[in-house]
Amino acid sequence: MQQMESRLMYHFSKVVNASFEEAIEQVTESLQEEGFGILTEIDVQAAFKKKLGKDFRNYKILGACHPGIAYKMIQADDKAGALYPCNVVVQEHEDGRIEVSAVDPLMMFLMIHTPEAKAIALEASEKMQAVIERLPAAVMPAIAGVA
Numbered sequence: 001m002q003q004m005e006s007r008l009m010y011h012f013s014k015v016v017n018a019s020f021e022e023a024i025e026q027v028t029e030s031l032q033e034e035g036f037g038i039l040t041e042i043d044v045q046a047a048f049k050k051k052l053g054k055d056f057r058n059y060k061i062l063g064a065c066h067p068g069i070a071y072k073m074i075q076a077d078d079k080a081g082a083l084y085p086c087n088v089v090v091q092e093h094e095d096g097r098i099e100v101s102a103v104d105p106l107m108m109f110l111m112i113h114t115p116e117a118k119a120i121a122l123e124a125s126e127k128m129q130a131v132i133e134r135l136p137a138a139v140m141p142a143i144a145g146v147a
Contacts, residue, residue, distance in 0.1 A: 035069075088100065089102075
């Protein structure tokens with residue numbers, strides 16, 4: 001079952017060594033280094049409070065786009081724009097861990113069945129994975145009795 005789950009992953013994720021706000025800054029910088037810009041920013045915590053009257057943890061969705069890749073993909077399939085932007089989530093879990101998750105563009109564009117689209121999606125996927133890999137990983141505390 002574990003092998004099947006890994007093939008179905010639709011995101012890249014990492015728990016980071018940063019505060020919530022620092023993580024947003026780090027993600028923004030990492031996205032820029034790979035050529036992405038942020039088109040949208042959704043403050044889920046504020047939206048839930050305003051629209052539902054519900055308290056929620058820190059949770060932001062950044063809508064990222066790589067203009068060169070977007071241009072090529074829309075040239076390959078004029079409906080591909082319906083799948084944009086590539087979302088990146090920064091969230092603070094109940095235990096205080098800060099996690100960054102980004103959609104895997106390869107999984108996002110699987111429904112476009114052309115070799116050109118697959119190659120473009122693979123390029124985007126590699127760039128998004130590099131964004132996440134560049135972030136500083138959180139140091140996990142040592143477990144007593146484990147060497």
